């Protein structure tokens with residue numbers, strides 16, 4: 001097994017809004033190894049995108065990383081001095097004195113990590129490209145910046161990459177503007193952008209959500225091919241278990257800022273160990289499912305301000321019992337067989353020993369039937 | 382379609398607008414109450430005198446004949462003859478227009494040069510003291526009448542401090558012989574700028590304030606766009622984001638406002654010229670209206686109409702230049 005490329009330990013990111021503190025990411029830990037595609041799955045509002053942004057220290061006001069540690073290729077991207085983890089000193093993530101001494105400075109993150117080592121693909125290909133600059137020009141700019149190439153070389157490489165991601169007549173399309181590309185083509189451009197910088201890790205933040213199913217399929221295929229070719233690792237953020245099944249090696253399932261299940265993709269599907277994961281699997285999209293366009297950050301706000309006591313899922317969990325309202329289970333390994341399968345659910349009595357079996361079932365929203373797609377994502381059919 | 386053909390097309394499209402302006406101007410001037418002939422000839426002219434004058438200015442003919450004649454004249458660059466000055470209106474306008482254009486152009490230059498950086502900095506330092514100062518300045522700027530600013534500046538800088546001359550403009554290309562020590566070109570330019578400064582600030586403040594506000598809000602909007610996040614995620618520096626990635630998009634609403642400000646500036650110039658006693662178009666219009674000098678009223682209005690239409694066309698072209706999504710009207 002290869003060494004972890006990215007290690008995230010107990011990462012916590014909060015938004016200080018007028019309505020209260022939103023714990024968007026509340027102590028998550030996971031790793032990404034070289035050449036792996038790791039999924040980060042959950043509904044809109046689970047904190048997946050904020051988690052992705054936190055890795056690059058891209059969290060925007062009023063959000064702040066308040067705790068935890070992120071290491072990437074032996075360098076510390078996030079880390080707090082002892083006892084100052086909750087550092088409520090009001091300075092933003094840019095203020096270098098917030099961080100422990102061995103943490104990369106904001107400037108170093110910008111120059112050495114962003115794009116160059118960790119590239120990102122955003123959800124909405126329509127909004128991610130600047131409408132007043134040519135597609136080729138934008139691609140060239142990022143290549144120039146992150147690969148230290150001359151303009152001419154960067155241009156050649158940009159054309160090559162456009163060709164590689166399947167843009168027909170790449171040479172001619174170089175000077176076209178984003179509005180002259182379809183959504184799928186723009187997403188290809190964004191993939192080209194990410195890979196052209198030759199990063200070790202690509203954070204793909206719901207990159208296919210805004211696309212229709214056929215195009216989504218093509219993009220997933222393309223990514224799988226390119227991943228095999230460049231051996232780039234991916235952190236694939238999505239709410240779609242279908243995509244997870246197709247592309248991921250390992251999966252982290254997130255609910256309200258926490259990771260509730262962590263497993264290899266096969267284990268996750270065939271030995272599902274958390275009721276929330278089960279619910280997600282039941283909601284695997286049908287081909288006629290409409291495109292989900294919710295803003296992930298907007299969706300967080302109402303829920304993560306006051307997460308329920310006990311297990312955060314107990315208000316919607318079909319298996320919830322009285323004990324679940326009192327104890328919030330952490331994500332524990334389920335057996336000693338060496339399988340990296342973890343779950344945060346009291347049902348696993350042998351692991352948690354919290355008295356789940358004797359506890360009484362409770363009434364909650366799950367009684368009327370559970371529909372993930374409907375409850376939070378608003379993807380009405 | 383390239384941008385030149387687009388420009389040509391927009392110019393051709395402006396022709397009916399200009400025709401409309403001419404027609405409305407013509408009809409309105411003929412609807413002004415009062416008889417110019419009476420003003421020219423005093424209280425009790427003889428019938429023969431009145432008729433002679435009417436014939437001379439074509440006032441004895443029916444309205445539509447005069448309209449057609451006027452249009453025909455326009456096509457040959459003939460705006461008629463001023464009743465009061467007794468010279469061709471065109472000549473009068475040629476005398477007066479340069480001063481006004483100089484004033485308007487320099488006030489726009491002043492406004493853009495100050496407002497764009499101010500708006501950008503204000504957006505960048507949102508809610509910092511710099512931002513608050515910029516916002517107060519622009520609020521005061523849009524709410525203060527330009528003539529008042531002009532009068533106050535005259536009071537302070539001309540009478541109290543004596544830093545600037547109070548009246549008249551010096552055209553850089555035609556220095557008056559009376560100008561002391563205006564020997565070299567540089568001297569003339571300096572003298573010109575010296576005279577131009579107060580009127581420019583007085584007229585330009587409103588534009589400056591309006592542009593600052595738009596620039597700030599447009600920059601704030603583009604700075605929160607996804608493509609700016611993307612640029613940041615690829616390690617582009619904040620400085621480059623501000624100057625390149627966010628800036629260009631943010632200029633679109635600014636260009637629109639600039640186009641609209643042309644009318645405001647033309648109106649403001651009338652007052653500014655009065656306050657600073659500049660012999661420009663503004664004073665020409667005011668005097669002509671007071672004297673019921675129809676041909677001059679019409680001529681100046683038509684010329685202003687042209688200036689405005691040209692301004693709008695230039696605005697459209699700049700917009701198309703900045704925003705590649707403008708299709709140059711091919712699909713219409």
Ligand code: SF4
Pocket residue numbers: 274275276311312313314315317318319320321324329344345346347
């Ligand atoms: S701990 Fe209880 S509420 Fe939470 S997922 Fe497990 S069964 Fe459901």
